[in-house]
Each structure stands twice: as structure tokens, then as C-alpha cells.
Amino acid sequence: KQEVTQIPAALSVPEGENLVLNCSFTDSAIYNLQWFRQDPGKGLTSLLLIQSSQREQTSGRLNASLDKSSGRSTLYIAASQPGDSATYLCAVYNQGGKLIFGQGTELSVKP
Amino acid sequence: EAQVTQNPRYLITVTGKKLTVTCSQNMNHEYMSWYRQDPGLGLRQIYYSMNVEVTDKGDVPEGYKVSRKEKRNFPLILESPSPNQTSLYFCASSPGRGQGAKRYNSPLHFGNGTRLTVT
Numbered sequence: 001k002q003e004v005t006q007i008p009a010a011l012s013v014p015e016g017e018n019l020v021l022n023c024s025f026t027d028s029a030i031y032n033l034q035w036f037r038q039d040p041g042k043g044l045t046s047l048l049l050i051q052s053s054q055r056e057q058t059s060g061r062l063n064a065s066l067d068k069s070s071g072r073s074t075l076y077i078a079a080s081q082p083g084d085s086a087t088y089l090c091a092v093y094n095q096g097g098k099l100i101f102g103q104g105t106e107l108s109v110k111p
Numbered sequence: 112e113a114q115v116t117q118n119p120r121y122l123i124t125v126t127g128k129k130l131t132v133t134c135s136q137n138m139n140h141e142y143m144s145w146y147r148q149d150p151g152l153g154l155r156q157i158y159y160s161m162n163v164e165v166t167d168k169g170d171v172p173e174g175y176k177v178s179r180k181e182k183r184n185f186p187l188i189l190e191s192p193s194p195n196q197t198s199l200y201f202c203a204s205s206p207g208r209g210q211g212a213k214r215y216n217s218p219l220h221f222g223n224g225t226r227l228t229v230t
Contacts, residue, residue, distance in 0.1 A: 031215040043115075043201055044154075046218035089154065093215045097161070098169055099144070101154040 002027045002094050006102035013080055014110050021075040021105045023090035028068045031093040035064050035075050038087045038104070047088075048075070080109045113138045117202050117222035124192055125230055132187045132225050134202030142207025142214065143185040144169070145177065147198040148224075154201070160185055161207060161214065192229040200225045 003026045013019050023033070032051045036044040048057045050066040050073065057064050063076040073090060085108050091101040115136045124130055136143065144159035146169075156169030160179040174196055176188040185204075189196060202222040207214050 031212045034218065036219075036221075041224075043221035043223045044203075044219070046220070049216065049218050051216050052212065091154075095212075097159065097167065097215065099156055099159075099219075100170070101146075103151070103153040 002030075002092060002098075002100045004090060004092055004100050004102040006088075006090060006105050008105060009103070010106040010108075012108040012110065015080060015082060017080050017109075018076070018078050019080055019107070021077070021088050021090075021107070023073040023075070023102055025071045025073075025092050025100075027094065028071055029095045030068065031095060033064075033066050033073050033090060033092050035062075035073075036089045036091065038089060044089065077107075080107075082109050082111050085109050113220070115202055115204055115220050115222040117200075117225050119225060120223065121226050123228045123230065126193055127191050130189050130192060130227075132189075132200060132202075132227070134185045134187065134222060135183050136185075136204040136220070137183065138204065138206075138220065139182065140204035140206050140220070141182065142217075143179065143202065143204045144219075145175070145185070145187050146201045146203065147171065147196075148201065149198050157187070157200075192227075194229050196227065197229050198227060200227060 007022045034049045035047045048064040061078040087104045089104045145157040146154045158177040160166045203219045205217045
């Protein structure tokens, strides 16, 4: 059974720092891995989607990598800002068509 | 504006009283799905639908029903709600077109959630 784990569960950094969020999964038979952002009281916003054949995706200050063989992904946030404060979730699409989420990393960026 | 709309945003009900949470998308997406989010358990998939009249169970389908009679709507039905179904529910959609992996390789669009309390 696919399990997705995110470390750390919470992270607090000063503004301007570069940071890395980690996601690991147990079954490499995936279609893709997605990173989402969730703000309090809101739904999820898709940040990046990495297909199983890809190694990384970039959007602005965000860069996500995927190492399918080792079951790992990282989300790199450059020059963090207070507006980046949110919960970040990763999720994998199993080849059975089910989407499995990690429990998220709660990020706080202090001014 | 392209969006996924859930209603209601908040719902308090009593055990056993049937309820429906509606979900509608205006992007002509083929794929729609429902999730529940609980502290310590994260987001878990309840049901998903690849197209009209096609629905499949996710990881936690017990106690829920869905229907997909038309492309834009995907209601979640709780025939006899129980307190363990108290949760935050999200609906999501994506284009879902193509064959094989292509059907899943599009970002998901989420609604703003429905907070359900069953007493």
C-alpha cells in the first residue's frame, strides 16, 4: 500500500532563507507527484506537477525534484517571504488512479 | 472565472439525517474527485470519477455515495451520517483527457471545502 511521508511536519524560518521540504513515498509505480499549497480555511492550490518520467519542475522561486527510484521528492523554495507561509502537501498518483497525500509541512516565514 | 464550487461551506447535522454536498466545475473537466481531511490523517480520497457515469472508490468510500450524471456536477451523498464523518471535505477536478498516464498528468483544481459536523 502506498504511503507518503513529509518531513518536517513544521518549519519556521526567517524571511529570505532558502529552504527544502521533503516528501517520500513507498511505491515507485506512480503516474506523477504533485506539490500543493493550502492556506488556512482554503482549498488546495496546485504548485508543481512532476510526471514520472521527469526529474524536476520549476515555477518562479519554486523548484521540485523527483527521484522515483529512491521514492523521494523535494520542494525547494528560494528567498522565502512571509507570503509563503502555508501548509505544503505532496501527493502521488498511483497507477491504479488513486491520489495519495502526505500529511503536509506547515511553513512559517517570519519577517 | 474557472472554479470548483462546493456547497455548503459549513454544515451541522444530526446522526442519520441524509445530506448531500454539491460540487460543480465550469472547466469542462472529465475527472472529479472527493477527499476528506482530518487532523493527523491528512487528505484521503473518498471517490473519484473519470467521466460521466463512471465512478470508482478511493481509499475511504464507506458511508458515502456519489453520482456523475452530468460532466459538471459530482455530488457527495451521506445516506446516514455518523459522527465519525465529521470532517473537512474537498472536491477537485482536472481535465483528465487522454489515455493511460496522460489522464492524470494535469494539475488538480480544488474547491474551498465543506466543513461538516455530525452530532
